[in-house]
Amino acid sequence: MKAWDDNLNWQGITITLLAFRFCLLVWIILKVNLFHEKRQQQEELEEAEKRKKLELLQQELEEQAKIDKERVAYRREVEDGKRLKLEEKKHQLYLDEIEREKRLDAIRQLVAVNVESDPYRVMKPTMASNAKLGIGAEEDINIQKPLFDMRGFSSEQVANDPRVKLEQALRQAGLHENPYARKMIFDTKPHRPPRKDMESTVFKKLDK
Numbered sequence: 001m002k003a004w005d006d007n008l009n010w011q012g013i014t015i016t017l018l019a020f021r022f023c024l025l026v027w028i029i030l031k032v033n034l035f036h037e038k039r040q041q042q043e044e045l046e047e048a049e050k051r052k053k054l055e056l057l058q059q060e061l062e063e064q065a066k067i068d069k070e071r072v073a074y075r076r077e078v079e080d081g082k083r084l085k086l087e088e089k090k091h092q093l094y095l096d097e098i099e100r101e102k103r104l105d106a107i108r109q110l111v112a113v114n115v116e117s118d119p120y121r122v123m124k125p126t127m128a129s130n131a132k133l134g135i136g137a138e139e140d141i142n143i144q145k146p147l148f149d150m151r152g153f154s155s156e157q158v159a160n161d162p163r164v165k166l167e168q169a170l171r172q173a174g175l176h177e178n179p180y181a182r183k184m185i186f187d188t189k190p191h192r193p194p195r196k197d198m199e200s201t202v203f204k205k206l207d208k
Contacts, residue, residue, distance in 0.1 A: 163188045 158164060166188055170176040 161190055163190065 170181045
């Protein structure tokens with residue numbers, strides 16, 4: 001009877017151990033499954049985040065490519081504009097050069113010397129050589145006539161000017177550098193008022 005009871009006790013312990021092991025195994029399986037589920041969810045989240053980043057990066061690249069394309073088009077447009085302006089400038093310079101050559105040709109035609117070919121002309125007498133020989137010279141020549149035509153005042157006209165006479169008198173008296181003497185010279189009027197286009201500022205400067 002006692003052996004029978006011991007056998008039952010061992011069977012109970014064995015069943016309990018088996019049940020505990022089964023429960024432990026189930027718990028481990030649940031934990032492993034839960035771990036795999038969480039890991040799968042984490043991987044899915046990471047994958048979704050990667051896809052989102054890739055989409056954003058792709059969008060940024062597309063936008064940058066669009067901007068670069070617009071920049072390239074604008075740069076090409078600017079370069080084409082510069083090239084066109086340069087060509088227009090070259091063409092205008094070409095037209096200006098042609099116009100300048102036309103004007104120069106017109107001037108050359110105006111100033112061109114139209115002389116008939118006469119190789120014996122160098123052997124003919126000149127007016128100067130004829131004058132030495134008395135050929136073609138005027139018979140009545142006024143030897144008192146000045147060599148050049150008078151374009152200003154003669155020495156007599158300058159000497160008769162009241163201002164010159166006053167200046168000479170003051171100079172002889174040693175008073176020509178006196179401010180009052182300069183004032184007197186400045187205030188002295190000539191016989192005939194000068195023309196406006198011949199007005200001098202010499203005395204005005206002396207007065208200062």
